Every structure is written in C-alpha cells, then in structure tokens.
Amino acid sequence: MTLKIALTKGRTEKQVLPLLEASGIDCSAIRNKGRQLIFNEDPDFHFILAKGPDVATYLDRSAVDIGIVGSDILAEQQNTQYDMLDLKTGQCRFALASTPDFNPNQTKRKIIATKYPNITQSYFERIGEDVEIIKIEGSVELAPLVGLADAIVDLVETGSTLRENNLRIYTELQPISTHLVVNRLALKQKRSEIFQLSANLKRAQQLEV
Ligand SMILES: Nc1ncnc2c1ncn2[C@@H]1O[C@H](COP(=O)(O)OP(=O)(O)OP(=O)(O)O)[C@@H](O)[C@H]1O
Numbered sequence: 456m457t458l459k460i461a462l463t464k465g466r467t468e469k470q471v472l473p474l475l476e477a478s479g480i481d482c483s484a485i486r487n488k489g490r491q492l493i494f495n496e497d498p499d500f501h502f503i504l505a506k507g508p509d510v511a512t513y514l515d516r517s518a519v520d521i522g523i524v525g526s527d528i529l530a531e532q533q534n535t536q537y538d539m540l541d542l543k544t545g546q547c548r549f550a551l552a553s554t555p556d557f558n559p560n561q562t563k564r565k566i567i568a569t570k571y572p573n574i575t576q577s578y579f580e581r582i583g584e585d586v587e588i589i590k591i592e593g594s595v596e597l598a599p600l601v602g603l604a605d606a607i608v609d610l611v612e613t614g615s616t617l618r619e620n621n622l623r624i625y626t627e628l629q630p631i632s633t634h635l636v637v638n639r640l641a642l643k644q645k646r647s648e649i650f651q652l653s654a655n656l657k658r659a660q661q662l663e664v
C-alpha cells in the first residue's frame with residue numbers, strides 16, 4: 456500500500472532529504488521541484504510539502520499517514536498521534552534569551568515574546584512563575600531589543616542570531632529535532648509498510664554516523 460507522507464517544507468525538508476535518500480527513497484523529484492507541492496510518481500511513497508504547523512493538521516485529519524515535522528511544532532500543538540522515530544535531523548533547542556542587562560530574578564511580572572506560546576506557558580508554569588506572553592510570528596529577537604518584551608523563548612541552533620543581536624541565553628529548555636509521526640489509524644491499516652520505513656530510516660541513521 457502507498458504511504459502518504461507530509462514533509463515540512465523549507466529547513467526541515469532540506470535537512471531530512473539526505474536521510475530519506477539514504478533509506479532508499481528516490482527524492483530527486485522533490486530536489487528538482489519548482490513550486491510543485493505533490494509528488495506521486497513513486498508507487499510506494501506519495502509526498503506533500505506543507506508548512507510545519509499544517510503537517511500535524513493533515514495528519515490529524517487522516518489526509519496523510521505520516522508527518523515529518525519538528526518536535527517544537529508537535530509540542531506546541533500538543534499533538535497526540537504516534538511519535539514513532541526521532542530522525543535526529545534539524546537539531547536545535549529552546550532557550551530563554553535576552554539582553555545582557557536582563558535580570559531573571561526581576562520582581563516585576565515578566566513579558567515574554569515567542570512564536571511558541573504553549574511551550575512558553577508550560578515552562579513558566581513548571582517553574583511556578585506567572586508571566587505575560589506575547590505571540591510573535593518571526594524575528595523574535597527584536598522584541599527585547601526594542602522594549603516589547605523582557606525576554607524571548609525561541610529556537611537556537613548555532614547561536615549566531617542571538618550573538619549578532621547582542622542577546623544571551625539565560626536558560627536552555629528542551630532539545631528539538633525532526634520526528635516521524637504516524638496517524639494512529641494508518642498504523643493499524645499500513646502496519647508493515649510503516650514499520651519497514653521506520654526500520655530503513657533507522658538503518659540509514661546508523662550509516663550516517
Ligand atoms: N535554527 C533553527 N531555527 C528554526 N527552526 C529550526 C532550526 N533548526 C532546525 N529547525 C527546525 O526547522 C523548523 C522550521 O523550519 P521551517 O523551514 O518550516 O520554518 P522557518 O525556517 O521558520 O520558515 P518560515 O520563516 O517560513 O516559518 C522548526 O520547526 C524546527 O523543528
């Protein structure tokens with residue numbers, strides 16, 4: 456049976472394609488794509504390219520069997536589908552960051568800017584602190600620099616964005632990577648194909664290290 460896979464386009468796609476190829480999937484059509492979003496040439500694997508937060512929606516609505524998506528997005532959306540495999544690509548981490556003069560022990564209620572309000576809320580609840588969260592869509596690093604927020608919770612990979620904007624990390628939160636997530640109904644209906652794909656990906660991971 457054909458496996459329908461939603462792949463997060465952009466950064467996640469670029470980082471995961473070598474692993475998909477090493478597992479034996481021909482990704483040349485995806486590599487050479489222009490604006491094409493659906494790839495149905497391979498009878499075993501059909502791919503769609505979607506934005507990360509939408510990958511979970513396609514998965515939850517059974518429009519696809521499998522999603523390839525960052526664990527940041529899965530955590531933010533509190534996704535309940537089966538998280539089958541950590542692909543270990545797209546590795547980065549969440550951090551609380553701000554300007555050098557930020558005082559993490561300030562008595563005034565903190566304002567935190569982030570693209571990830573749920574993750575931020577859970578983190579501050581866990582440490583027992585009540586904060587105000589402002590949702591930002593991107594370039595989150597601007598917020599403490601222009602006085603919109605006291606600090607940010609954002610993804611950090613190389614640290615260049617923080618460094619180049621004179622920001623520093625105060626606390627590291629959870630590590631993030633790209634995951635293979637499976638629709639629970641598909642796991643029953645296409646069990647052998649899905650387990651075969653997962654085994655091939657695991658083998659490819661071992662070849663790559
Ligand atoms: N340095 C990084 N910054 C952000 N996301 C990263 C980084 N490294 C890996 N990732 C992963 O890549 C995903 C973001 O990739 P994607 O291309 O969808 O978003 P984007 O680069 O922010 O694009 P857009 O600006 O269109 O939202 C994240 O969900 C995360 O899992």
Ligand SMILES: O=P(O)(O)OC[C@H]1O[C@H](OP(=O)(O)OP(=O)(O)O)[C@H](O)[C@@H]1O
Binds near residue numbers: 609
């Ligand atoms: O530690 P680094 O290697 O510098 O990577 C981290 C940066 O990359 C991401 O931004 P992205 O490029 O996705 O742009 P955005 O701010 O518009 O989301 C993330 O939000 C950080 O800003």
